[in-house]
Amino acid sequence: MAVMMRFPKKFVERCQRFAEEHPDLARDANELVERCGRLGIRFFSKLYGGDGTLPDSGRRKRRRKFKERLMEGKDWVALYLPDEDVKAIREVFVEKHQITSTATAFYMLCTYMVLLGYWELPIRI
Numbered sequence: 001m002a003v004m005m006r007f008p009k010k011f012v013e014r015c016q017r018f019a020e021e022h023p024d025l026a027r028d029a030n031e032l033v034e035r036c037g038r039l040g041i042r043f044f045s046k047l048y049g050g051d052g053t054l055p056d057s058g059r060r061k062r063r064r065k066f067k068e069r070l071m072e073g074k075d076w077v078a079l080y081l082p083d084e085d086v087k088a089i090r091e092v093f094v095e096k097h098q099i100t101s102t103a104t105a106f107y108m109l110c111t112y113m114v115l116l117g118y119w120e121l122p123i124r125i
Helices: 009-021 028-049 065-071 084-097 105-113
Strands: 001-008 076-082
Touching: 001 009, 001 084, 001 105, 009 028, 009 076, 009 105, 028 076, 028 084, 028 105, 076 084, 084 105
Parallel strands: none
Antiparallel strands: 001 076
16 A cells, blocks of 8 residues: 655656666656665664564555656645555654654655765665
8 A cells, every 4th residue: 555645846856867867776756765765764773773674565556657746736746655664654753763753754854865875775676
């Protein structure tokens, strides 16, 4: 199951450009944000003493095209992220450790850490 979360349009456009420049890391902005969020979960779990494991969410059956998502809102774009990941982020990193104030902010933090070169995202298999 996937959860719809809204992100700033310019952020998603930057993620899409990064995904196009690095096709070995992600196919599109949605996958990039999802993978960066999972990387952040593992990083912060190790930092705060957790085991860093996540439930296997599997892949969603249909991905909507990037251009379709841009038309959903003037300044916001919906991305669909795994329900299990969002739940873990909200419970552990937003409510318990208070790293960010929202799950969206957590995903943006983790994605910017990759975009700016502080974290290295492993190659997609």
